[in-house]
Amino acid sequence: MWKFDVLVFCSLLCYAAAPPPSETHHYRTDYEYNRRTNAFYKLHIDAMRYGRSGDVCRVEGAQLMVPSTDEDIVQLHGMFKNYPDLGEYAWVGNDGQDHESAEASPIIDWSMMDSSDMLQTTGCDVVTRKGEVETMPCYQRLPFICKVDAKDAPYDRHCDVYGKDYRYYQSVGSCYAIPKIPYSWPEAYAECAAQGAHLVVLNSQTEHVAIYNLTNTEPAVPGARAFYFFFAGYRAEVPVGNATVVFKTIFNQTLDEAGYNGWSENEPNNAQGREYCGSIFKNDGKLNDLECAHEFGFICEKEVH
Numbered sequence: 001m002w003k004f005d006v007l008v009f010c011s012l013l014c015y016a017a018a019p020p021p022s023e024t025h026h027y028r029t030d031y032e033y034n035r036r037t038n039a040f041y042k043l044h045i046d047a048m049r050y051g052r053s054g055d056v057c058r059v060e061g062a063q064l065m066v067p068s069t070d071e072d073i074v075q076l077h078g079m080f081k082n083y084p085d086l087g088e089y090a091w092v093g094n095d096g097q098d099h100e101s102a103e104a105s106p107i108i109d110w111s112m113m114d115s116s117d118m119l120q121t122t123g124c125d126v127v128t129r130k131g132e133v134e135t136m137p138c139y140q141r142l143p144f145i146c147k148v149d150a151k152d153a154p155y156d157r158h159c160d161v162y163g164k165d166y167r168y169y170q171s172v173g174s175c176y177a178i179p180k181i182p183y184s185w186p187e188a189y190a191e192c193a194a195q196g197a198h199l200v201v202l203n204s205q206t207e208h209v210a211i212y213n214l215t216n217t218e219p220a221v222p223g224a225r226a227f228y229f230f231f232a233g234y235r236a237e238v239p240v241g242n243a244t245v246v247f248k249t250i251f252n253q254t255l256d257e258a259g260y261n262g263w264s265e266n267e268p269n270n271a272q273g274r275e276y277c278g279s280i281f282k283n284d285g286k287l288n289d290l291e292c293a294h295e296f297g298f299i300c301e302k303e304v305h
């Protein structure tokens with residue numbers, strides 16, 4: 001009887017956070033579970049070049065789907081069906097086999113290519129709506145499908161996030177991660193949320209010091225517009241007329257209310273009148289405004305209770 005009580009006690013308190021996706025069959029809300037393959041899937045309708053689509057899947061804890069079973073194809077049909085306007089093709093992971101070319105090669109627009117795409121001379125794998133695998137030039141922009149087996153879906157029990165690169169700072173009581181991809185502010189906001197976290201909000205001098213440490217100990221994010229800025233969870237509305245610009249956190253607090261308002265020198269400068277999204281400057285750990293549509297590294301935060 002006593003043993004049983006300990007078990008119940010422990011299941012409530014020792015593991016306050018949820019069990020892993022392999023047990024719950026629950027992953028990020030933007031992924032759907034397939035019982036037959038015991039895997040999670042996401043169809044990205046935002047068209048991208050092949051190289052970046054793989055990076056996006058990896059940041060989400062997944063891989064470009066390599067269609068290996070009929071069940072994968074059934075899953076694909078189901079997801080594609082919701083988007084009749086999406087076109088015929090989506091990127092999938094390379095299965096190492098030769099496939100027919102999907103189309104006659106178009107005239108190459110070299111300005112649209114980056115170096116990683118140019119290295120891919122043989123073409124990259126696409127799947128058609130019918131489920132056939134063909135190849136296409138890697139610099140095309142296409143939708144794509146990410147997949148992760150339930151046993152591989154990352155979940156950090158201590159931080160209670162669907163990610164594996166979070167670091168806990170005991171001084172603050174929060175976990176932080178810098179995903180290895182540059183995103184616009186809205187994309188960064190959505191990615192942190194999908195991981196079960198939020199874009200970082202500085203609430204104290206202590207947290208400012210922790211983030212200064214984090215940004216100076218993590219490797220640079222490849223492809224970021226500038227490696228020394230990281231999007232954070234505050235921004236301002238574009239003012240109407242001569243109204244003053246007020247920066248607020250994603251929790252609707254002013255910076256003063258949130259607990260940290262240390263701007264970097266000469267910031268916010270609203271460069272070219274287009275900087276309404278918040279960031280943290282690696283050199284001093286302080287605040288700077290940036291253009292929301294530009295792609296920078298970003299920091300996700302999850303409080304540990």
Ligand SMILES: *[C@@H]1O[C@H](CO)[C@@H](O)[C@H](O)[C@H]1NC(C)=O
Pocket residue numbers: 212213214216217
């Ligand atoms: C970050 O914190 C770690 C652990 O306390 C420390 O060893 C390291 O020197 C710090 N680095 C910076 C750049 O603050």
Ligand SMILES: *[C@@H]1O[C@H](CO)[C@@H](O)[C@H](O)[C@H]1NC(C)=O
Pocket residue numbers: 241242243
């Ligand atoms: C801002 O504009 C309003 C009307 O548009 C005007 O009444 C007010 O004086 C202006 N304030 C400043 C500080 O220019």
Ligand SMILES: *[C@@H]1O[C@H](CO)[C@@H](O)[C@H](O)[C@H]1NC(C)=O
Pocket residue numbers: 252
């Ligand atoms: C956000 O804050 C403003 C000003 O304090 C307040 O008027 C508004 O109702 C708040 N919005 C929400 C959704 O709480």
Ligand SMILES: [Ca+2]
Pocket residue numbers: 174200201202203207301
């Ligand atoms: Ca915080």
Ligand SMILES: [Ca+2]
Pocket residue numbers: 267268269270271275288289290
């Ligand atoms: Ca600025």
